[in-house]
Amino acid sequence: MSIPTPEAHVRQVVETVERRSPSEPEFLQAVHEVLDTLIPVLAEHPEFIEAEVLDRLVEPERQVMFRVPWLDDDNHVRVNRGYRIQFNSALGPFKGGLRFHPSVNLSVVKFLGFEQIFKNALTGQQIGGGKGGSDFDPRGKSRFEVMRFCQSYMTELYRYIGAQTDVPAGDIGVGGREIGFLFGQYRRLTNGHESGALTGKGTGWGGAEVRTQATGYGAVYFAEEMLARAGESIEGRRAIVSGSGNVATYVIEKVQQLGGRAVTASDSSGFIVDEQGIDVDLLKQIKEVERGRISEYADRRPGARFVSDGSVWSVPGELAFPCATQNELDEAGARKLLDGGVRAVTEGANMPTTPEAVALLQQAGVLFAPGKAANAGGVATSALEMSQNASRDRWDFEQSEERLHAIMRDVHDSSYAASVRYGRPGDYVLGANTAGFVRVARAMVDQGVV
Numbered sequence: 308m309s310i311p312t313p314e315a316h317v318r319q320v321v322e323t324v325e326r327r328s329p330s331e332p333e334f335l336q337a338v339h340e341v342l343d344t345l346i347p348v349l350a351e352h353p354e355f356i357e358a359e360v361l362d363r364l365v366e367p368e369r370q371v372m373f374r375v376p377w378l379d380d381d382n383h384v385r386v387n388r389g390y391r392i393q394f395n396s397a398l399g400p401f402k403g404g405l406r407f408h409p410s411v412n413l414s415v416v417k418f419l420g421f422e423q424i425f426k427n428a429l430t431g432q433q434i435g436g437g438k439g440g441s442d443f444d445p446r447g448k449s450r451f452e453v454m455r456f457c458q459s460y461m462t463e464l465y466r467y468i469g470a471q472t473d474v475p476a477g478d479i480g481v482g483g484r485e486i487g488f489l490f491g492q493y494r495r496l497t498n499g500h501e502s503g504a505l506t507g508k509g510t511g512w513g514g515a516e517v518r519t520q521a522t523g524y525g526a527v528y529f530a531e532e533m534l535a536r537a538g539e540s541i542e543g544r545r546a547i548v549s550g551s552g553n554v555a556t557y558v559i560e561k562v563q564q565l566g567g568r569a570v571t572a573s574d575s576s577g578f579i580v581d582e583q584g585i586d587v588d589l590l591k592q593i594k595e596v597e598r599g600r601i602s603e604y605a606d607r608r609p610g611a612r613f614v615s616d617g618s619v620w621s622v623p624g625e626l627a628f629p630c631a632t633q634n635e636l637d638e639a640g641a642r643k644l645l646d647g648g649v650r651a652v653t654e655g656a657n658m659p660t661t662p663e664a665v666a667l668l669q670q671a672g673v674l675f676a677p678g679k680a681a682n683a684g685g686v687a688t689s690a691l692e693m694s695q696n697a698s699r700d701r702w703d704f705e706q707s708e709e710r711l712h713a714i715m716r717d718v719h720d721s722s723y724a725a726s727v728r729y730g731r732p733g734d735y736v737l738g739a740n741t742a743g744f745v746r747v748a749r750a751m752v753d754q755g756v757v
């Protein structure tokens with residue numbers, strides 16, 4: 308049997324996905340985004356085509372969907388849908404976050420799980436790819452409603468996870484509080500304290516130092532490396548940041564620690580502009596402690612303003628960090644960033660930039676760091692948490708941050724090296740996809756047709 312050309316092979320795999328998953332636009336977008344960059348790798352490695360690595364990669368190893376019934380504070384029965392997509396375990400246990408947001412559906416969880424495979428491979432650690440979540444909306448729910456929801460969710464999920472099997476963590480709507488409730492129920496159901504079954508735990512009971520900061524800090528470290536290669540730096544630069552959750556908060560904190568000035572933050576109701584630089588303590592007080600809205604920042608900070616009907620990307624600045632959600636930075640947003648003098652766009656969120664916007668930015672010569680490389684610091688620190696749990700060890704903050712920094716340098720360097728090897732130096736989209744893919748593909752070939 309003759310081997311098809313890389314182009315024909317990719318076309319055939321994409322057609323299969325389109326036929327099987329016609330109503331999963333985000334998943335199709337993620338598949339295109341990765342597969343379209345793999346032609347030069349497949350040309351170099353015909354054994355990947357022969358072993359049908361791509362056909363196997365686009366099909367999750369296992370997908371779980373389940374009912375999550377819970378009682379609200381008025382004793383009304385509520386029902387949500389739970390998901391866990393165990394996408395690929397060639398490199399290690401399935402690993403990836405849980406997202407609780409009303410927009411969660413199968414397509415969203417599958418796109419996130421697919422991206423996670425390559426991101427996790429890029430970290431160089433022994434972790435496969437997975438993702439889960441629910442269409443539950445934590446906003447406006449009481450602490451005990453969130454707890455009852457988490458307990459019900461885990462009452463089904465616990466059958467499928469474990470330190471050697473599948474290790475969930477946080478994502479949108481799932482932070483330290485939710486991981487606590489989920490772990491409490493897991494421990495109760497499994498009759499043991501298997502701490503390695505979840506990451507992002509409290510630092511007093513098995514959680515790794517720096518996990519809270521890791522995604523945001525890591526994204527800024529990535530940007531620093533990318534800028535340094537181009538002879539530039541963060542110092543003295545204005546940063547335009549979207550989101551005001553876990554990732555955005557620690558991007559802002561690290562940008563300012565490195566001498567930059569982050570001047571925006573946002574949530575789904577609008578954005579704030581603070582020309583003095585965001586007051587991180589006030590931001591944390593409003594968003595982490597009080598769980599309030601971003602508009603309250605402008606109410607409490609002299610000189611800051613809240614904008615409810617505009618685009619955060621219209622604020623001028625050299626650095627942009629989209630850190631909220633998928634497809635939040637479209638072509639119109641990218642044009643505004645270019646008008647405002649942007650030099651580098653670093654994705655803190657997963658797939659926040661639409662394909663048209665990525666093309667526009669890259670054509671304009673803007674440095675572009677894709678999420679699967681730039682936001683890998685979160686999951687990388689989760690893997691450090693898994694190893695600390697396995698060895699019953701505990702590292703301090705400085706040691707943990709140093710490891711994170713070293714990992715992000717490696718992620719940058721291997722992405723850049725792959726961009727050179729496959730003919731487009733400085734194209735970090737191509738570099739991250741190919742470097743991550745080659746590692747997974749080799750493992751899949753070695754392990755046979757499974």
Ligand code: NDP
Pocket residue numbers: 408410477478479480481482522550551552553554555573574575576630631632633655656657682683685686
């Ligand atoms: P959080 O829940 O802490 O914060 C999410 C932020 O994004 C909030 O400001 C939220 O505003 C905003 N947001 C979410 N959905 C939407 C939407 N549909 N439209 C407008 N704004 C929205 O989540 P994280 O900070 O953890 O996650 C942010 C991004 O980073 C996600 O893409 C996630 O997948 C990615 N990521 C997270 C990692 C982690 O370790 N947590 C690791 C790697 C990537 P509002 O409150 O109004 O909804």
Ligand code: 2IT
Pocket residue numbers: 402403404405423426474475476477478506657682683685686687689
């Ligand atoms: O998108 C991501 O990488 C995460 N939400 C973090 C996953 C993890 O397992 O720490």
